[in-house]
Amino acid sequence: MSVCIYYEARRKRPLSANEQTAVAAIIQRFSVDDRIERYMQSGQGLNWESFCLYDTPTAPDIIFEGATKLPDKTEEAVRTGIRHWCAALSQIRRAVPEAEWRVAVDDHEMRWDEKTQSYDPTT
Numbered sequence: 001m002s003v004c005i006y007y008e009a010r011r012k013r014p015l016s017a018n019e020q021t022a023v024a025a026i027i028q029r030f031s032v033d034d035r036i037e038r039y040m041q042s043g044q045g046l047n048w049e050s051f052c053l054y055d056t057p058t059a060p061d062i063i064f065e066g067a068t069k070l071p072d073k074t075e076e077a078v079r080t081g082i083r084h085w086c087a088a089l090s091q092i093r094r095a096v097p098e099a100e101w102r103v104a105v106d107d108h109e110m111r112w113d114e115k116t117q118s119y120d121p122t123t
Contacts, residue, residue, distance in 0.1 A: 002069050003078055003106055005085045009064040009099040022095040023064070027051050030088035046071035046080065051088065064096060070105070082121045086110055090118035 015023065032048040039045045053066040070081035082105055089103050089110075094117055103110040103119055110119040 003072055004067045004069050005082065005103065005105050006067045007065065007089055007101070007103045008062055009093070009096055009101050010059070010061045011063050011096075011099040012061060015063050015096065019096050023092055026088060026091045026095060030084065032084070046077045047073055048081070051085070063099060064092070079121070086119040086121040093119075
């Protein structure tokens with residue numbers, strides 16, 4: 001059974017060009033494509049999947065939306081995936097202000113910590 005992290009941001013105005021550039025840079029920085037390639041060639045490491053954004057939002061006010069399957073070879077692999085993508089989504093959320101965000105692993109909402117300005121993957 002696969003476990004996924006889901007994410008969306010809602011706002012009345014779309015992403016600006018600067019926000020789009022910032023988000024793309026963050027996604028690139030957190031890319032696991034090299035790890036996926038290594039796993040495919042050797043079977044070593046975690047069975048990552050690339051960060052995924054939906055091409056078409058599911059509602060008119062959604063400006064950022066997607067889901068990514070977490071590595072699931074072991075419980076620790078799932079936790080590693082959650083920590084990794086929560087760190088990426090924390091940076092993306094900070095780059096896209098004034099939006100209403102939802103980040104969840106399956107049906108479990110990830111808590112946003114206002115003090116640290118990050119998602120807390122331990123809750």
